[in-house]
Amino acid sequence: MASGEEITVCDDEIRSRYSHLEKMTDLVAVWEVALSDGVHKIEFEHGTTSGKRVVYVDGKEEIRREWMFKLVGKETFTVGATKTKAAINIDAVSGFAYEYTLEINGKSLKQYIENRLKTTNTWILNLAGTDYRIVLEKDTMDVWCNGQKMETAGEFVEDGTETHFTVADHSCCIKAVSSGKRKEGIIHTLIVDNREIPEAVE
Numbered sequence: 142m143a144s145g146e147e148i149t150v151c152d153d154e155i156r157s158r159y160s161h162l163e164k165m166t167d168l169v170a171v172w173e174v175a176l177s178d179g180v181h182k183i184e185f186e187h188g189t190t191s192g193k194r195v196v197y198v199d200g201k202e203e204i205r206r207e208w209m210f211k212l213v214g215k216e217t218f219t220v221g222a223t224k225t226k227a228a229i230n231i232d233a234v235s236g237f238a239y240e241y242t243l244e245i246n247g248k249s250l251k252q253y254i255e256n257r258l259k260t261t262n263t264w265i266l267n268l269a270g271t272d273y274r275i276v277l278e279k280d281t282m283d284v285w286c287n288g289q290k291m292e293t294a295g296e297f298v299e300d301g302t303e304t305h306f307t308v309a310d311h312s313c314c315i316k317a318v319s320s321g322k323r324k325e326g327i328i329h330t331l332i333v334d335n336r337e338i339p340e341a342v343e
Contacts, residue, residue, distance in 0.1 A: 170241040175343040177276045178222040178288040264331045265341040
């Protein structure tokens with residue numbers, strides 16, 4: 142410094158100021174996974190010189206391994222309220238280059254997303270200034286809203302079924318009606334306060 146003054150900074154202060162940088166130096170992969178209970182962020186750190194492996198789910202450390210001499214392998218963990226099984230595969234590509242792939246319920250992320258598009262419907266809506274993400278699991282007819290499984294009442298009606306529930310004092314209904322076409326199957330529509338909500342693409 143030009144003034145010639147000496148500044149003393151202790152190690153703890155440096156660590157606290159710059160710990161977020163240290164934390165991210167080995168970050169090699171980030172995925173966002175849409176489950177019924179919400180969209181979850183998975184981050185993976187892989188220190189190829191230190192042998193470190195760290196898995197974060199929604200910012201919370203789930204796995205930490207230090208000094209792993211085998212740099213390839215698999216880390217398994219769970220995601221979300223339903224404890225969905227997940228795994229990160231670490232494979233050597235060439236030399237010191239590595240490939241990281243995420244599996245959800247034993248399927249590649251791509252296969253999982255393709256399957257999920259067939260087995261769920263998702264709607265995003267705003268009620269009184271609050272955003273809601275509503276998910277219908279077609280195989281079980283479970284309804285989720287912002288990470289919570291909803292209490293529902295189902296009934297048969299003339300042209301199909303209706304699943305009734307309430308979100309923030311608003312009456313909601315998912316109507317299931319046959320499309321009349323074998324390939325399309327059943328069409329699910331969300332009605333909130335007698336208004337149809339368009340389906341979201343995740």
